Amino acid sequence: MDSRKRSRTQLVTVTAIALLIALLVSACTAVPQEGAEVAAPAEGDVVELTFRQSDPPNEVGDLFERALAEFNETHPNIQVTFETVPWSDAQNQYVREVQAGGGPDVAQMAFVWTRDLATADLVVNLDSYIAEAPPGTVTDMAGFKEDFLGYDLGEYEDSIYGIPFSVDTFAMGYRPDLFEEAGVAAFPDTWDELVSVAEQLTVDKDGDGRTDQYGFCFPAGSGPTSGMWFLANYYLWSNGDWFVESDGADGWQTGATPEAVAGAMDYFNNFFAAGYTPESMIAIDSWGDPEYTSALGRGDCAILFLPPQAFQAAVDQSEAPVMSAPDPQGSETRISHLGGRTLVINPNSAHPDAAWELIKFLTSRNFYENYYTGQFPPQVSLLGDMSFGEDMQGYADQLPHAVTFSVYILAPPPVSAMWAATNSEFGAVYSGQKTSEQAGADLMAEMQNLLDTSE
Template identity: 25%
Template sequence: MKKKMVTAVLASTLLLSGMLAGCGSDGNGSGKDGQVTLNVWGMGEEAKSLPKIAEAFEKDNPDIDVKVQALPWDTAHDKLLTAVASKKGPDVLQMGTTWIPEFASAKALLDLKPHQEKYPELKNDNFYEGTLNTAAYEGAVVGVPWYIDTRVLYYRTDLLESVGYKQAPKTWEELSDAAQKLAKRGKGKYGISLDAKEQSLGFMFARQNGSKLIDGGKPQFNQPEFVEAIEYLNSFYTNGSAPKDLGLDIVQGFKGDAILPMFISGPWMVKLINDQAPELKGKWATAVLPMKKNNISALGGSNLSIFQHSKNQEEALKFLAYMSKPETQAEWFKLTQSMPSTKKAWEDPALKDDANFRVFGQQLEASEPMPLIKPWEKIAQSYLQTFEKIYRGTGDVKPELDAFNKQAEQILN
């Protein structure tokens, strides 16, 4: 998921339950002029663009009237819980990828597998393998990947070349070497920005070093593969090539002589750099992540699911199939800059002919979601507290990870 999406649940379930009557399924599914009303809940900024796509769907399906409700991410989770408890909610709902285990275990999401023959757009082979994992639960397919994001390396090509790198660093060793050389350009300069509050970063590096994170229900956070990865990540702070508390907007840090000439982020940064720093055209690029044992990146995004208690499941399946068409996904990218989940959509010129976006398609071949288990968010927050002690120098790596592993065991149990 995008970082901005992973927010704390703020609203009270009791308060939200009173709001359902005006926005959930109307019970009989009848709309104007005999149409079926399909209620769709979307989250965040993406949902604001969804009605434009819904209008095109309605032209192809004049017997269906789509009503889109945009929910803030920070209240959506509680609202969905209320819908599950009352068995009254939307027909189609956007699901953050980390929410799938919780709502699937509550039997709130329709299994799409029996419907894939009738709606071939929903078949697994249309999507990247890593994205399919986010929509699977105990053998069921409880959603389709809608849009996805992954993390790649952004870098200033001109400044990397000035320290001897005509191409992006390809290995952990090269990334560390390039960052240290860039940091030596002068006082107040760094080699790379590594957001210590980005919870997926440490886990991503650990996977690149061969860590399974959790194996057979047992956390692996004090095993050599994980420990070595955190030591490597921490080395950027200890050798001064990454700042701890700079507090500088990343695009500003990327401009000019670049206080921050490298950083790891998602696809939304392409548009931000093009819009806010047009003078950098030809001086920056994206690259797949450097490799240790592999170069696995984090995979986020959102899925579309059908509410198990919907009375309009056939219409909802038509909508999911429409949203999964490559041409629909390509149009969605042009509207929102959200990466398509279907492989065929990446053949659209808007993606295929843009070198920076093309890199994201390459990285998707080596991208995996965080472990899809209900307590993962709690484990991730515990990791952030642990890593803060490490990078601020108030705790040593191995003892802190031993303590974190014990906390994770307790959370899992």
């Protein structure tokens, strides 16, 4: 799930899912643990595995049929069939089946689910597999942690329970022809440069006194799952601020000051005040809204903030060329969040060694180059070496700068509550209901309240 609707849903529901897991665990018997002896198949026996994935059929097409046909041909003693369970029920169904002694051998999960599954003994500890036959091109655990982005979300008590399968993040989509018309030679590299370029790209083309082309558009809605959450965090993180952070001991504290948050609010509100962003964006929550993604093709907006799937929709809706670029950098760094999927082994699998062979195949360069071409591999080594097409290069360039929401997920407050509060207060500034100073103070007061009431 890209930072797409799926990704958003995963973050919003992680707390509820953790509760569900806890309840189910308390009501059911324990499942087999790593190290339990499993009878190895006799020579010549054929092992049958089930692989479960959750991406919509219209997105994956026949890629898994084709990929698994190759795996089955090259592994005659391991034959794999696959099934699809929609993301909306993937986690709950997996939990139910595993607790009942069943479930697929290998399953695709959301990054943010893996740790909760590990705490409930619903996935296999993979440390020994990584040590003996590591995935990708790495040779040991240290190499695994260096090369696989997002591995920390599959880590629990210093052990690995999930192997990153794909990664995604938000970047910028833009129309190079509109840049050329405005005399803009390159995509802006910093947040300050983004303002300057947005001004140059904001144009009244017919001279009627009304703007026909806006420089920068972003989903600025105040709804609880609006994309403003991501943009606000990217800006704050790049300038060294987080909404909540570890206190250095065993607790948590607020990170950004109210003044820093107010500064972020002022930065984005200035796009509306200066006329570089249309006020209609204040009503846009979803980056997948067709009205939003088609803005590039119509020429209404020269730059959009969006994840890969929405970017592809923008490309499909535009007759003119559309390109991508990394997010601007702040005073300290260039940074974004890392979304994605992970692969886990069911502790009920009678053939975990064969399941590991499948995971190695599904995280190989061959798989990403020839089958899983609509997603980015999690390995830094592959991101730097593979070609993803000129239009998608901005995402490939941004991914090495992406970090997981691990800090927020580990903190006591539900991510969904922090997400909703952030969108509400930023939206209050855009709509003129609050000053940035008041909204910044109110937002950080709410973050403190969430810390106090969630522990």
